[in-house]
Amino acid sequence: MSTAAEASADLRGLALRAREAGRKLAAIPGRVRDAGLEAIARALEAEREAMLEANAADCRDAQELASRGELGLPLVSRLDLSSGKYERAVESVRSVAAMEDPLWRTQGATEVDDGLRLFKVSVPIGVLGVIFESRPDALVQIAALCLKSGNAVLMKGGSEASRSNRALADLIARATAAVEGLPEGWLTLLETREDVRSMLDQDDAIDLIIPRGSNDFVRYIMDNTKIPVTGHSDGVCHVYVDAAADLDKALQVAVDAKVQDVSTCCTAETLLVHAGVAEAFLGTALGRLAEAEVELRGDPRTCRIAGDGRVGEASEEDWSAEYLDYILAVKVVDGLEEAVDHINRYGSAHTDSIVTEDRAAAVRFLQGVDSASVFVNASTRFADGFRFGLGAEVGISTGRLHSRGPVGLEGLTIYKYLMEGEGHTVGYYEGDPPRPYAHRRLEEEWRA
Amino acid sequence: MSTAAEASADLRGLALRAREAGRKLAAIPGRVRDAGLEAIARALEAEREAMLEANAADCRDAQELASRGELGLPLVSRLDLSSGKYERAVESVRSVAAMEDPLWRTQGATEVDDGLRLFKVSVPIGVLGVIFESRPDALVQIAALCLKSGNAVLMKGGSEASRSNRALADLIARATAAVEGLPEGWLTLLETREDVRSMLDQDDAIDLIIPRGSNDFVRYIMDNTKIPVTGHSDGVCHVYVDAAADLDKALQVAVDAKVQDVSTCCTAETLLVHAGVAEAFLGTALGRLAEAEVELRGDPRTCRIAGDGRVGEASEEDWSAEYLDYILAVKVVDGLEEAVDHINRYGSAHTDSIVTEDRAAAVRFLQGVDSASVFVNASTRFADGFRFGLGAEVGISTGRLHSRGPVGLEGLTIYKYLMEGEGHTVGYYEGDPPRPYAHRRLEEEWRA
Numbered sequence: 001m002s003t004a005a006e007a008s009a010d011l012r013g014l015a016l017r018a019r020e021a022g023r024k025l026a027a028i029p030g031r032v033r034d035a036g037l038e039a040i041a042r043a044l045e046a047e048r049e050a051m052l053e054a055n056a057a058d059c060r061d062a063q064e065l066a067s068r069g070e071l072g073l074p075l076v077s078r079l080d081l082s083s084g085k086y087e088r089a090v091e092s093v094r095s096v097a098a099m100e101d102p103l104w105r106t107q108g109a110t111e112v113d114d115g116l117r118l119f120k121v122s123v124p125i126g127v128l129g130v131i132f133e134s135r136p137d138a139l140v141q142i143a144a145l146c147l148k149s150g151n152a153v154l155m156k157g158g159s160e161a162s163r164s165n166r167a168l169a170d171l172i173a174r175a176t177a178a179v180e181g182l183p184e185g186w187l188t189l190l191e192t193r194e195d196v197r198s199m200l201d202q203d204d205a206i207d208l209i210i211p212r213g214s215n216d217f218v219r220y221i222m223d224n225t226k227i228p229v230t231g232h233s234d235g236v237c238h239v240y241v242d243a244a245a246d247l248d249k250a251l252q253v254a255v256d257a258k259v260q261d262v263s264t265c266c267t268a269e270t271l272l273v274h275a276g277v278a279e280a281f282l283g284t285a286l287g288r289l290a291e292a293e294v295e296l297r298g299d300p301r302t303c304r305i306a307g308d309g310r311v312g313e314a315s316e317e318d319w320s321a322e323y324l325d326y327i328l329a330v331k332v333v334d335g336l337e338e339a340v341d342h343i344n345r346y347g348s349a350h351t352d353s354i355v356t357e358d359r360a361a362a363v364r365f366l367q368g369v370d371s372a373s374v375f376v377n378a379s380t381r382f383a384d385g386f387r388f389g390l391g392a393e394v395g396i397s398t399g400r401l402h403s404r405g406p407v408g409l410e411g412l413t414i415y416k417y418l419m420e421g422e423g424h425t426v427g428y429y430e431g432d433p434p435r436p437y438a439h440r441r442l443e444e445e446w447r448a
Numbered sequence: 449m450s451t452a453a454e455a456s457a458d459l460r461g462l463a464l465r466a467r468e469a470g471r472k473l474a475a476i477p478g479r480v481r482d483a484g485l486e487a488i489a490r491a492l493e494a495e496r497e498a499m500l501e502a503n504a505a506d507c508r509d510a511q512e513l514a515s516r517g518e519l520g521l522p523l524v525s526r527l528d529l530s531s532g533k534y535e536r537a538v539e540s541v542r543s544v545a546a547m548e549d550p551l552w553r554t555q556g557a558t559e560v561d562d563g564l565r566l567f568k569v570s571v572p573i574g575v576l577g578v579i580f581e582s583r584p585d586a587l588v589q590i591a592a593l594c595l596k597s598g599n600a601v602l603m604k605g606g607s608e609a610s611r612s613n614r615a616l617a618d619l620i621a622r623a624t625a626a627v628e629g630l631p632e633g634w635l636t637l638l639e640t641r642e643d644v645r646s647m648l649d650q651d652d653a654i655d656l657i658i659p660r661g662s663n664d665f666v667r668y669i670m671d672n673t674k675i676p677v678t679g680h681s682d683g684v685c686h687v688y689v690d691a692a693a694d695l696d697k698a699l700q701v702a703v704d705a706k707v708q709d710v711s712t713c714c715t716a717e718t719l720l721v722h723a724g725v726a727e728a729f730l731g732t733a734l735g736r737l738a739e740a741e742v743e744l745r746g747d748p749r750t751c752r753i754a755g756d757g758r759v760g761e762a763s764e765e766d767w768s769a770e771y772l773d774y775i776l777a778v779k780v781v782d783g784l785e786e787a788v789d790h791i792n793r794y795g796s797a798h799t800d801s802i803v804t805e806d807r808a809a810a811v812r813f814l815q816g817v818d819s820a821s822v823f824v825n826a827s828t829r830f831a832d833g834f835r836f837g838l839g840a841e842v843g844i845s846t847g848r849l850h851s852r853g854p855v856g857l858e859g860l861t862i863y864k865y866l867m868e869g870e871g872h873t874v875g876y877y878e879g880d881p882p883r884p885y886a887h888r889r890l891e892e893e894w895r896a
Binding site for chain 2: 023026027104110112116118125126207208223226228246248249250252253255256260261344355362363364366367368370371372373374375376377378379381382383387388389400401402404405406414415416417418419420421422423424425426427428429430437439448
């Protein structure tokens with residue numbers, strides 16, 4: 001067992017090696033990165049048996065812990081790569097390879113003056129630290145996204161999946177090392193919590209931490225590092241049924257948002273209903289939700305409409321609760337502004353939806369609700385990189401810098417400015433006499 | 449004098465008020481924000497005398513401190529708003545007003561399926577904390593950029609400019625309060641260092657800190673807050689003269705980069721010269737730089753070429769020094785890769801330039817140098833929001849998230865996802881049987 005100081009020094013070495021590797025990845029052509037992805041996919045196919053064996057060993061241990069009640073059964077099933085999950089992981093690597101190269105894309109070009117052109121082009125962020133939950137297929141997907149976007153990555157998975165993760169990380173490193181032009185050291189698997197703690201200290205060597213997992217875990221990461229963190233701790237999402245709602249659509253959206261999958265961060269946790277349609281809507285909706293075995297916790301007006309104690313009384317805590325369960329808080333509001341204020345106050349800036357046929361109300365909600373994803377007449381459950389068409393996601397951000405909402409390849413890039421001149425000097429423009437800059441917008445793309 | 453806890457509570461109240469105001473600013477039309485800017489410009493014109501009087505009082509105090517040697521003379525001149533600087537500040541407000549509205553611009557649109565459209569649109573970041581140096585005109589420019597981009601702002605200026613800042617902040621608040629639709633509380637002037645310390649603790653209420661000023665000050669801010677910081681502490685910029693350089697252009701660029709203004713963050717601090725052209729280039733260049741009164745500190749090869757002790761010996765510290773003075777470190781390198789490695793190792797990821805006629809060398813430098821701005825055949829001094837054509841800048845970022853290089857209006861925005869459907873549910877697509885998403889790229893702009 002190494003001391004904390006040793007772990008920290010080791011980790012620093014790994015992070016600096018990752019920086020080097022990342023710089024090389026950034027500058028190699030997209031086809032080389034894609035060749036690396038294809039090499040990973042092929043190696044995963046060739047070594048399928050060994051990978052599933054390592055995974056089976058993890059699963060057996062987890063089963064045993066679960067049988068003693070020391071591990072939840074959902075975790076055991078997330079761990080298991082058999083029955084199609086392994087094949088889907090291979091497929092996801094190829095689908096990432098098939099995506100457009102996110103690097104060296106021109107985001108803007110300006111002719112500053114004759115012969116002096118400025119380009120804003122996309123480049124990788126650099127070195128990422130990704131800490132993910134117990135799904136070993138997540139390791140494959142994150143590695144694929146990082147390689148495609150030219151980022152080096154330090155990864156730490158759930159300890160229950162340690163054999164699977166080690167086998168997969170080793171396979172990926174070997175497969176890409178064999179590809180001409182790909183640097184070594186772009187992917188490092190961390191294996192101890194001490195490594196993670198050391199990683200959180202390396203704010204000058206790691207550019208971004210992406211933690212995935214439970215609220216408490218993400219909160220712990222956010223509270224214990226100066227490195228920027230992309231992710232979310234809570235998902236307190238709302239459906240608001242407006243006075244001008246089509247009540248059939250409202251029912252459809254509210255039920256889907258709550259029960260299509262109760263365990264996700266974009267599941268609705270609170271239903272807000274305009275007073276003008278509360279009787280009509282809740283009359284049907286409460287029954288339908290109860291049929292779906294959803295426990296309801298209402299404000300006094302909701303309880304009154306429901307009658308007979310069918311709806312429990314919501315406490316102040318319910319308005320900011322992320323149940324991740326068959327529970328829904330319900331509140332009657334007097335108008336759109338009250339709904340917007342409620343969401344901005346109690347929500348988690350993740351995803352919120354209005355149901356309305358009134359365009360002005362829709363626009364006010366879209367502009368006024370201060371969340372990463374704001375919907376009209378659509379279930380909050382759509383807030384996901386795959387559903388958005390981003391291809392794949394590394395996570396969902398409720399932060400307000402760099403990336404918001406589902407984060408795909410584009411969220412793993414930043415830009416740099418490239419300027420090409422012919423010996424241009426500032427003195428020429430800002431000397432005596434000063435000469436004006438032209439600043440003409442160019443449609444030109446930067447080409448290597 | 450309030451206690452630290454009181455200051456902290458007060459500051460929190462101001463930050464939460466700013467959040468409210470920011471949410472309102474985000475949703476009002478661009479023409480109302482522009483009307484606010486015009487109101488500020490007019491008030492600045494109408495109250496010119498009172499403003500310059502407050503400024504004159506600050507200048508008198510500063511002069512007195514300077515005469516006792518307690519303040520540098522450059523600071524006194526930065527403080528002074530007379531002789532055109534006040535008028536230029538008014539002009540800058542109008543030029544910000546004339547810029548395109550940075551908000552609610554569509555960055556991408558996808559038809560997820562029939563009747564279900566997803567838009568990625570630009571929105572303000574939210575609440576900014578800006579700490580700026582002793583130029584009171586900076587207050588006016590920052591306020592204008594924040595209002596235009598819909599951000600609320602807490603500001604703290606240099607204490608030497610306290611009267612000027614108070615007068616200007618008060619004028620701006622009054623002028624915008626009189627504009628129908630503009631919220632109060634979007635701009636708050638902080639007056640004590642205690643306030644700044646309290647601000648740095650409000651990581652759940654303030655979204656971004658932008659510190660401007662000395663390296664030590666910026667480093668202090670970065671080290672003492674969990675709020676993301678946009679800015680730079682160092683500017684260690686390089687000019688690399690390649691084997692294939694046009695030596696006339698090289699001389700022109702190197703001299704401009706060093707002496708056009710020695711006090712800026714994009715001033716060159718180190719000159720790297722390819723060994724193949726070192727004799728030819730340095731033969732002329734060292735003389736020209738010496739004529740411009742630049743003290744030279746060279747590596748052994750440079751010293752040998754210079755001969756006669758004309759160039760001092762550089763120490764290891766010189767390679768990472770930001771002189772901000774008439775001093776230049778000079779090193780002969782054996783090739784492009786050594787130059788790239790040197791810059792990535794000793795530089796500050798700010799701005800670096802290669803002089804070469806060889807396209808392959810230029811591309812390798814542009815892709816390999818890991819800095820915010822990388823130039824070919826152009827002086828490092830071009831790294832500036834105005835010269836880039838961004839209109840105005842709030843600062844220059846050497847970070848790798850959200851914004852890099854000169855940060856203008858666009859750097860003060862983030863995006864959110866807006867989705868508009870017709871009652872769409874995820875269960876429909878991901879139920880039994882699953883149905884595919886369409887994910888067609890749309891050219892459509894989102895419209896309120």
